[in-house]
Structures are given as C-alpha cells and as structure tokens.
Amino acid sequence: MSILISTLGVFTQYWPVFLQGLLATLLTSFVVVLFGTLLGILLSTIRLSKYRALSGLVETMVSFLRGTPLLLQLYFFYFALPQILGMDIPKEVSIIMALILNSSAYVCEIFRAGIQAVDPGQREAAESLGMREKHIMLRIIIPQAIKNILPALGNEFVTMIKETSLASTFYVADLMTSYRVVMNASYKAVESLLILALVYFALTYTSSRLVGVLERKLMASV
Numbered sequence: 001m002s003i004l005i006s007t008l009g010v011f012t013q014y015w016p017v018f019l020q021g022l023l024a025t026l027l028t029s030f031v032v033v034l035f036g037t038l039l040g041i042l043l044s045t046i047r048l049s050k051y052r053a054l055s056g057l058v059e060t061m062v063s064f065l066r067g068t069p070l071l072l073q074l075y076f077f078y079f080a081l082p083q084i085l086g087m088d089i090p091k092e093v094s095i096i097m098a099l100i101l102n103s104s105a106y107v108c109e110i111f112r113a114g115i116q117a118v119d120p121g122q123r124e125a126a127e128s129l130g131m132r133e134k135h136i137m138l139r140i141i142i143p144q145a146i147k148n149i150l151p152a153l154g155n156e157f158v159t160m161i162k163e164t165s166l167a168s169t170f171y172v173a174d175l176m177t178s179y180r181v182v183m184n185a186s187y188k189a190v191e192s193l194l195i196l197a198l199v200y201f202a203l204t205y206t207s208s209r210l211v212g213v214l215e216r217k218l219m220a221s222v
Contacts, residue, residue, distance in 0.1 A: 070166060074098045
C-alpha cells in the first residue's frame, strides 16, 4: 500500500515531465510511421516491379533491415554514418532516420502483401481498357491495398511506440528519458518505473483498441 501512495506522490509531483516525454514519444512515433509508410510504399512498388536488379536490391535491403537488431541500426546511424559522411548529424536526426528506415522495411512487406491481396481480375480489366501500369497502380491497386493494410499499419504504430524507447539510449527525449529525469530528481526508481510502465501500457492498449475498432469497420464495409 505504501508503494502505491509513494507512486501517486511521485506522479503528482512530476506528471509534467512524464507528459513531455509522452508527447515526444507520440510525435516521434507518428513521424516515423508516416515517413516509414511513404518509403515502404515506394520500396514495395519497386520490389514488385519488372526491373529485376532494383527488385533484388530492395529485397536484399529489406531482408537485412528485418534480420538485424534495431539497436544495431541505431548505433550505425548514430556513430558510423557521421564518420562515413564526414559531417556532424544531430542525434535526433540520426535516430529518426534509423527508425524510419527500419519501419519502412516492415511496411514494405505489409504493403506488398496488401497489393498481392487485390483481385488480379481488376488489373486484367484495367489492362484490357488500355490503362498504363502507373495509372493502374495509382488509381486501382494502391487505394485498395491501403484499405487492406490500415490495421497492420496501426499495429506498426503501436510497435513503434515501444521501439522508440531505444532512443533514450542516445539521450533523445522520450518517455524513457522522462523516467531518468524523475528517478534522478526523486531517487525513487521503483515508483518511477511503475508510472512509466502504466503510461506505456495505457498508450499501447488504447492504440490497440483503436486499431481493433478500425479493423472491424473496414471488415463491415467490405
């Protein structure tokens, strides 16, 4: 009981710090998923194209990004990339670039599956009408594929909320950074961790429920 009272006291005193970290996490997750989705769509269309060299290159890159730890990729962008380019890169930019690239690899596979799920007969009908490939993709295939993958993109957002916690390793502001600030100021590690866990749970649970509602609505509209 005493730990709960102590936790409530810490939250009452330091809630602005946790709120700041929460907003930073949400903003980072939104930016990463937005640009990761755009890049993932581009990569998936290249992978499904008739250009074998480009398709093979994208397939290799996606497999590499999905097959190596995200933390390793963050280290590469944070430490190695500035040395390779011979220039200073702000740590926030390095971390967000790594997260976007990692997210795009997963979105690429999600979107590829969404494109392949579209009825092939629609492509054949469009081709019989003399439509060009790019018009078929932009007007017929991609809009339907996006509808198919919206729930999966929602899950990617939930996943990214948790994965952004790795950014605190490089002292980039997020929820985990808020925990460090509060713990160092209050010397109450257990209480700070409990608050952090509850905030993450509330955030991911709410997001998952919203994704579930979206999925049911999409299924009802089919």
